[in-house]
Amino acid sequence: xAYINQPPDLRIIFQDMTNxxxxxxxxxxxxxxxxxxxxxxPTNPRVGDIFFDTNSNKLVFWNGTNxxxxxxxxxx
Numbered sequence: 216x217a218y219i220n221q222p223p224d225l226r227i228i229f230q231d232m233t234n235x236x237x238x239x240x241x242x243x244x245x246x247x248x249x250x251x252x253x254x255x256x257p258t259n260p261r262v263g264d265i266f267f268d269t270n271s272n273k274l275v276f277w278n279g280t281n282x283x284x285x286x287x288x289x290x291x
Contacts, residue, residue: 256282 257266260277268275268282275282 256268257264257277260266260282262277262279264277265285266275266277266282267273271284274285276285277283
């Protein structure tokens with residue numbers, strides 16, 4: 216016969232917490248790209264970072280190699 220106020224099995228609770236923590240440790244971290252409106256080109260850009268180039272008055276993004284102008288045809 217089961218009791219209504221039976222205490223939870225702490226082993227199950229701790230195992231569930233351990234499983235959740237392990238998932239978090241293995242999860243891929245995501246950070247949003249930077250959007251910069253300063254007058255200096257960013258020195259350590261990440262792929263996808265966006266920068267408004269005040270010299271050319273163009274919006275550019277870092278593709279991992281160089282800054283590319285964003286145009287209507289950049290992202291099909």
